[in-house]
Amino acid sequence: MTAKRAIGRHESLSDKIHRHRGVLLLISIPAVLITLVVVLMPGASTSVVEEYALRNSEGGGGSDSRKYAVIFDAGSSGSRVHVYCFDRNLDLVPLENELELFLQLKPGLSAYPNDPRQSANSLVSLLDKAEASVPHELRPKTPVRVGATAGLRALGHEASENILQAVRELLKDRSRLKTEANAVTVLDGTQEGSYQWVTINYLLKTLGKPYSETVGVVDLGGGSVQMAYAISEEDAATAPKPLQGEDSYVREMYLKGRKYFLYVHSYLHYGLLAARAEILKVSEGSNNPCIVTGYDGTYKYGGKAFKAAASPSGASLDECRRVALNALKVNDSLCTHMKCTFGGVWNGGGGGGQKNMFVASFFFDRAAEAGFVDPTQPVATVHPADFEKAASQACTMKLGDGKTKFPLVEEDNLPYLCLDLVYQYTLLVDGFGLKPSQTITLVKKVKYGEHAVEAAWPLGSAIEAVSSP
Numbered sequence: 001m002t003a004k005r006a007i008g009r010h011e012s013l014s015d016k017i018h019r020h021r022g023v024l025l026l027i028s029i030p031a032v033l034i035t036l037v038v039v040l041m042p043g044a045s046t047s048v049v050e051e052y053a054l055r056n057s058e059g060g061g062g063s064d065s066r067k068y069a070v071i072f073d074a075g076s077s078g079s080r081v082h083v084y085c086f087d088r089n090l091d092l093v094p095l096e097n098e099l100e101l102f103l104q105l106k107p108g109l110s111a112y113p114n115d116p117r118q119s120a121n122s123l124v125s126l127l128d129k130a131e132a133s134v135p136h137e138l139r140p141k142t143p144v145r146v147g148a149t150a151g152l153r154a155l156g157h158e159a160s161e162n163i164l165q166a167v168r169e170l171l172k173d174r175s176r177l178k179t180e181a182n183a184v185t186v187l188d189g190t191q192e193g194s195y196q197w198v199t200i201n202y203l204l205k206t207l208g209k210p211y212s213e214t215v216g217v218v219d220l221g222g223g224s225v226q227m228a229y230a231i232s233e234e235d236a237a238t239a240p241k242p243l244q245g246e247d248s249y250v251r252e253m254y255l256k257g258r259k260y261f262l263y264v265h266s267y268l269h270y271g272l273l274a275a276r277a278e279i280l281k282v283s284e285g286s287n288n289p290c291i292v293t294g295y296d297g298t299y300k301y302g303g304k305a306f307k308a309a310a311s312p313s314g315a316s317l318d319e320c321r322r323v324a325l326n327a328l329k330v331n332d333s334l335c336t337h338m339k340c341t342f343g344g345v346w347n348g349g350g351g352g353g354q355k356n357m358f359v360a361s362f363f364f365d366r367a368a369e370a371g372f373v374d375p376t377q378p379v380a381t382v383h384p385a386d387f388e389k390a391a392s393q394a395c396t397m398k399l400g401d402g403k404t405k406f407p408l409v410e411e412d413n414l415p416y417l418c419l420d421l422v423y424q425y426t427l428l429v430d431g432f433g434l435k436p437s438q439t440i441t442l443v444k445k446v447k448y449g450e451h452a453v454e455a456a457w458p459l460g461s462a463i464e465a466v467s468s469p
Ligand SMILES: O=c1[nH]cnc2c1ncn2[C@@H]1O[C@H](COP(=O)(O)OP(=O)(O)O)[C@@H](O)[C@H]1O
Pocket: 073, 074, 075, 076, 077, 078, 080, 149, 150, 151, 220, 221, 222, 223, 224, 225, 271, 361, 362, 365, 444, 454, 455, 456
């Protein structure tokens, strides 16, 4: 019975084919022609092969779920690019051997205040290499962002806008990457601080946990310094209202299913290189107790020159501390809030989110140069007091002995080693109110699986870029 029905169906199918052979011929001729064109056209056949190769190289996972992001960090002292690749769970996946492509060069965009085109062109080599690391067919889907920080902030609106416009044109002319609206901007300081907080907590896998289990961050750049940490909803409700033109103290963020209230503040002109100028301004053209004994020169910052000369009696830790406190404006009479850091800025109220502090950028670099952390390790556990201890040695040395006493310090930094270390100690203890004995983590990179990723704000920006629809 079954066999009979099958035969019957076979017969009727061939009958049908026979009856409709004219229509079938009409359909099949264009189909064959289209197939021939697709296979023979050079462009089309290349893309078919490339997609196949990509799928194979990814072990069958498919490229569809992978998202790349290219983020430029246009910092005050240099430009850098980071390329990240995320899987569909928003976990980082390796590009080649590392979890990110990271390239950097000096100087930054703000070194060309009067030549926007040259400023933008300084990014060309970074752009070309970053783009080349993104698979061909994913480039038009891959967001590229350029975030400029303190260097362009300090240049003022017109000069910085001209440079950003030249960067937008460079991306349009030279790149196939996707530029969203507002992809090329000066980040405001609170944005920069919150991206840094997201970066570190993402890499530590503390995102999604209660706020008191997250870590706080300090990022000491060349031009500005940021602090960010999560606070309770109740503390957020009591945050002082920002004055007109100021950034608000609290950002609400929704991450991994949890709402966070992030205290964040950025201090323009208090990055390490800018703070040198502030400290030299205090002694206004005369000798300065922070300058290493035996040095007499000028310090250039932001297009201005400052006299940087040691006093005949040499540098002094105590006197340098006084000058640093003066430059920081650690002065309670400025504070109209319950408790301030410095310059009249609210301190955020402290709490569990500030218990563990991850302190990045120049804090790590100077500690490594001064020799009390290992530069080959991604993180180091120290205490603010370690900066004071190193400062007491730097402030009593003679310039001529610098190279033997501190062999890792870059030559240009030697005259300023006492100043830098005193400033860093003063910033942590008198500025941010940390105890000298508190354990803090100096961080250059954060381990993520077998790899380590740069502890810098661009990852936070990349996560936002690939999460938005
Ligand atoms: O990706 C990074 N990884 C580690 N350190 C970084 C990275 N980007 C910047 N830094 C640190 O920041 C310092 C310079 O700050 P930057 O030029 O970004 O100033 P800004 O943040 O005030 O604009 C560098 O010397 C370095 O210590």
